[in-house]
Amino acid sequence: MATQDTCCTIVPYFKVHDGKLAAFKKLCEQFVEKTSTEPKCLYYGFSFLGDQAFCREGYKDAEGLLAHVENVGQLLQEAMTIADLTRLEIHGPEAELAKLRGPLGNLNPAFFVLEYGFRR
DSSP: OOOOOOOEEEEEEEEEOTTOHHHHHHHHHHHHHHHTTOTTEEEEEEEEETTEEEEEEEESSHHHHHHHHHHTHHHHHHHTTTEEEEEEEEEEOHHHHTTTHHHHGGGOOEEEEOOSOOOO
16 A cells, blocks of 8 residues: 655754754754744754754655755754764655655765655
8 A cells, every 4th residue: 555645754863063052952943933934844843862963854745845955054054063964864755755866865865765654
């Protein structure tokens, strides 16, 4: 049974540089504020484990994910001066991932293909 779900998630993990956690969290507030205006964003937030940060985010489809990357590009550049991107995963159905492989390939993500499931 194939899925009709078009949702795409981007799963970035960051290691915040020593002494920069407070500055990174301030950027997180800005990320959340900026992302809250995106109509295709389904959910968005940051979780922490010590100096590790995870951004939990999902979009209606590939176009929504790409719009997000464009919307927060400047903030992401700033975040990358105080944190390292340690892992990046992108999850979604193949038809949507095909739209993301070119534009996001330079970030060297692991693309996970959604094959089974549903969305309510």
